Amino acid sequence: MNITGITVLVFFLLLAVLVSMRLTGPGTNFPNPVGRTMQLVLNPIEKGILTVGNTLKRNTKALWSFSKVEQENLSLRQQVDQLTSDNLRLKEQVLAGMRFEDLNEGLFRSPTLDKFEKVGASIINRNPTAWYQTITVNRGTKDGIEINDAVIAQLGLVGKVVTVYPESSEVLLISDGEAQVGALVRSDTGTAAYGIVQGTYKRSSRLTAAGNFQMLFRREDYVNVSDLVLTSGLGGVYPKDIPIGKIKQIMLEDSGLLKIAYIEPLVDFDSLEEVIIVKTNGGK
Amino acid sequence: MRCLLIVIMLLISFVLQGTVFYFWDWFGIKPDLVMLLVIYIALHSRLFTGMLWGLGIGIIEDLYLGYFIGMSAFTFAGVALLSNWLAQRCYKENLLFIVLLVFSVSVVGELLAIFLSLGAGMHWQLGAIVRISVGIACYNLILVPATYPLIHRSFLYGWLRYRPKYEQ
Numbered sequence: 001m002n003i004t005g006i007t008v009l010v011f012f013l014l015l016a017v018l019v020s021m022r023l024t025g026p027g028t029n030f031p032n033p034v035g036r037t038m039q040l041v042l043n044p045i046e047k048g049i050l051t052v053g054n055t056l057k058r059n060t061k062a063l064w065s066f067s068k069v070e071q072e073n074l075s076l077r078q079q080v081d082q083l084t085s086d087n088l089r090l091k092e093q094v095l096a097g098m099r100f101e102d103l104n105e106g107l108f109r110s111p112t113l114d115k116f117e118k119v120g121a122s123i124i125n126r127n128p129t130a131w132y133q134t135i136t137v138n139r140g141t142k143d144g145i146e147i148n149d150a151v152i153a154q155l156g157l158v159g160k161v162v163t164v165y166p167e168s169s170e171v172l173l174i175s176d177g178e179a180q181v182g183a184l185v186r187s188d189t190g191t192a193a194y195g196i197v198q199g200t201y202k203r204s205s206r207l208t209a210a211g212n213f214q215m216l217f218r219r220e221d222y223v224n225v226s227d228l229v230l231t232s233g234l235g236g237v238y239p240k241d242i243p244i245g246k247i248k249q250i251m252l253e254d255s256g257l258l259k260i261a262y263i264e265p266l267v268d269f270d271s272l273e274e275v276i277i278v279k280t281n282g283g284k
Numbered sequence: 285m286r287c288l289l290i291v292i293m294l295l296i297s298f299v300l301q302g303t304v305f306y307f308w309d310w311f312g313i314k315p316d317l318v319m320l321l322v323i324y325i326a327l328h329s330r331l332f333t334g335m336l337w338g339l340g341i342g343i344i345e346d347l348y349l350g351y352f353i354g355m356s357a358f359t360f361a362g363v364a365l366l367s368n369w370l371a372q373r374c375y376k377e378n379l380l381f382i383v384l385l386v387f388s389v390s391v392v393g394e395l396l397a398i399f400l401s402l403g404a405g406m407h408w409q410l411g412a413i414v415r416i417s418v419g420i421a422c423y424n425l426i427l428v429p430a431t432y433p434l435i436h437r438s439f440l441y442g443w444l445r446y447r448p449k450y451e452q
Binding site for chain 1: 298299303347349352353357400403
């Protein structure tokens with residue numbers, strides 16, 4: 001057979017193959033009993049081998065791709081740590097939110113207090129020394145907090161802001177000897193007796209810190225045990241009518257001219273977690 | 285016996301390609317064991333016999349796959365032709381030559397199959413053509429040292445040896 005004959009043969013062969021391929025492309029569904037028989041015979045064998053192979057692959061995955069599995073494991077551990085941390089933080093935030101809600105719902109209503117803007121804050125630190133009764137809260141100048149803003153809790157007055165940083169503030173508690181609050185006590189008759197509430201945590205006695213609030217009255221002032229002590233609003237630092245405490249005991253001063261009322265605070269300063277800062281200076 | 289053995293080897297090749305090399309693929313590329321078998325047969329047969337084996341094995345593969353009937357048949361016939369033509373110009377005991385032969389014939393065979401599939405209306409990108417043809421040829425090349433010595437010995441002295449009628 002010469003070259004021309006071979007070329008013609010190859011050409012027609014190629015043409016036949018292309019036509020055949022066109023007619024038997026995927027999806028044409030032409031009758032193929034031989035192929036079907038082969039599939040019937042070989043498919044179970046292939047299926048068995050694939051099952052064994054997949055099982056082996058699955059069970060020895062850690063061996064074949066040890067470093068990958070190790071990295072995956074490390075990454076998953078990091079993710080678990082991150083998620084655990086996020087979860088804890090979220091739980092804390094939810095609990096703090098619930099406490100704020102309680103705080104807000106139970107907050108006493110006062111006409112003078114309502115006109116001020118308020119910001120919720122969490123206590124992030126307590127004064128590590130025994131020299132001052134202060135707490136640090138997580139609000140600062142970025143939140144519009146200013147020095148002398150009043151700080152209250154659900155039951156009553158907590159103190160005032162004495163130092164402000166961009167993201168935190170230091171609050172001097174009213175239990176501190178340096179803190180003085182203009183206060184009043186309303187008697188049964190409705191008349192008010194004014195005075196100044198002071199913490200009794202004196203510097204000399206701080207290391208054996210056991211203090212209380214006390215307030216001086218004139219002897220003729222009509223005050224009784226269990227009377228409620230409120231802020232008077234005088235002095236411009238604290239808004240009026242914020243509860244401070246209840247009179248626990250009344251005694252005559254040594255001179256006999258004045259009465260000393262010992263006041264039990266309404267706020268439990270040791271268990272405080274959240275407070276509300278009243279923007280008495282800038283947030284009117 | 286020889287024919288039966290080749291058919292069994294063909295069926296084993298089909299099974300291995302779909303199973304073992306499914307797990308041992310290399311970025312989706314698997315060796316073409318059937319093409320390797322055709323090359324080995326062509327190396328140990330005469331030109332016409334080798335081409336007939338290529339054609340027959342190709343038709344069986346086409347029927348097994350169930351589509352594009354004729355593509356493998358034509359390709360393997362071409363592969364057998366090229367393998368036999370190259371084999372006549374070398375020493376078949378030289379493994380290095382066989383390795384190179386398998387690589388080059390595999391590349392040509394895959395290109396021929398791709399060319400035919402283009403004619404049948406399939407679309408290929410140049411990168412994919414190179415990747416598949418060279419990838420499969422490389423995989424076939426790797427299998428040569430493990431398979432060729434055994435097959436070659438069997439074609440010369442074993443069950444695959446051609447026995448004329450008068451010997452049987």
